[in-house]
Amino acid sequence: MIRSVTQQKPEQEIDRLLKGLDRVFIIGCGTCVTLTHTGGEPEVSAMKETLTQKGKLITGTLVVPVACDNLTGEMLKEFGKQIDQADALLIMTCAFGVQNIASQLKKMVIPGLNTLFIGKETAFGEFNEICTQCGTCIIGETGGICPVTSCHKGLVNGPCGGTDNGKCEIDKNKDCAWTLIYNRLKELGRLDCMRKYQPPRNHLGEPTPGKLRIEN
Amino acid sequence: MVSSFKEALKSGKFVVTGEVAPPKGTNLEKFVHHIDLLKDKVDAMNVTDHQSSVMRFPSLGGALLVKERGGEPVLQMTCRDRNRLALQADLLFASSRGINNVLCLTGDSVMLGDHKEAKSVFDMDSSQLVATVRKMEKGKDLGGSDLDGGVSFCAGAIVTPEANPLEPQLIKFEKKIEAGAEFIQTQAVYDLDKFKDFMKYARQFPVKILAGVILLTSAPMARFMNKNIAGVNVPKELVDEMASAPKGGALAKGIEIAGRMIRRIHEEKMCDGVHIMAIGKEELIPDIMAAAGLD
CATH class of the missing domain: 3.40.50.2300 (Response regulator)
Known part of the structure; x- marks a missing residue:
């Protein structure tokens, strides 16, 4: 939950x-x-x-x-x-x-x-953010792993130069999101998704402050 | 206007660029000294953009100074501190002042620098910044509006040939080239046989490659990079060679090693040139070039 x-x-x-x-x-x-x-x-x-x-x-x-x-x-x-x-x-x-x-x-x-953050207990006593609610979901092209949330820089076109042995430059215990995405897409035979250029993100997808009115 | 750096890249000559870092403060004396020392020796000077997320005099101001002193600047731009409006605005300004080379970088995390509590931006990434340059060259901004007065850049990016795992890095490398990167600087390479393998792959793309060379200043510094800098691997033999230098002779040994590597890259025509980073010791770049037989 x-x-x-x-x-x-x-x-x-x-x-x-x-x-x-x-x-x-x-x-x-x-x-x-x-x-x-x-x-x-x-x-x-x-x-x-x-x-x-x-x-x-x-x-x-x-x-x-x-x-x-x-x-x-x-x-x-x-x-x-x-x-x-x-x-x-x-x-x-x-x-x-x-x-x-x-x-x-x-x-x-x-x-x-x-x-x-809003997150999930992924192991006993360990909580991780899974979704930042950015409003422009791209996980259909990243094997179901969110780089906007899981990459420290929220990068959408692949890893930065700070990735090292599958870990992030900010923390040697933090998985590099793009290594995880690469491994998943490779396993699924869909590395073509990673080769696709993603344009700069549309931040209008995430209204500040968040507000939605459901029209009848 | 075609930049002299772009012409150098096109000419087929062995291109040499050097890195200069603006100061933390307004005392530009040492920075200007480095520029004057290098301007007639290298094909271009990279001006770093808050390197390692440490706040400094801006790369745009530094590049302008290089231009004013008669040098050829490569403006380093990271996406860490500016959103797409600010990045485009700075590209317009650079172009208006004859700064026509840009190196597009994602940028280090602010957590690595001296303002750890700052908000990092990353509105764009390096490949998107390259694509932005190309879009602006067609007379449009990212919002789709017309530009009154265009821009023209020799745009480049970076790659880490020894990243682990390597393939995601290479996918990003190819995306940068597809987005329009004309030249690629590499992270520091020390194992030239490994670098030759990378070049076998890289040669299939229409892009100029400049091998990154970082001056080793001591054995502990080499060990520090191995431990802390992603994608930098100084082989044990080189660390031992640095350690074997007589007391007070480590720097001379580092210059010798850098010169020897550049000479080999040049003689074996491994790539299109080198990018020399003598972090904090920029005044030694001419000595490194002399050791490489490039003076």
């Missing part, structure tokens, strides 16, 4: 964001951030402990099942009093959850996490 992949913000940054805000309500989420161990029950409890030791008053904690879901609003109502008592909400969900919660309450929200 595709997940929103997050990382906890550095402690110093959270301290800075919470400066002068003494009463804090902490919210986690039972979905993606539980899987990545960044905002599930154990992490919310640990954060409560850490902040209490730093002299903060924790007015309450809540781990909602799916923070980005509209039903989250109903759950927040049940904790209205504790939320009202807080100076700020420390939200340990991905940015979708933070924004969903922020839109429903008149409170300053402090994200406890950074949202890195």
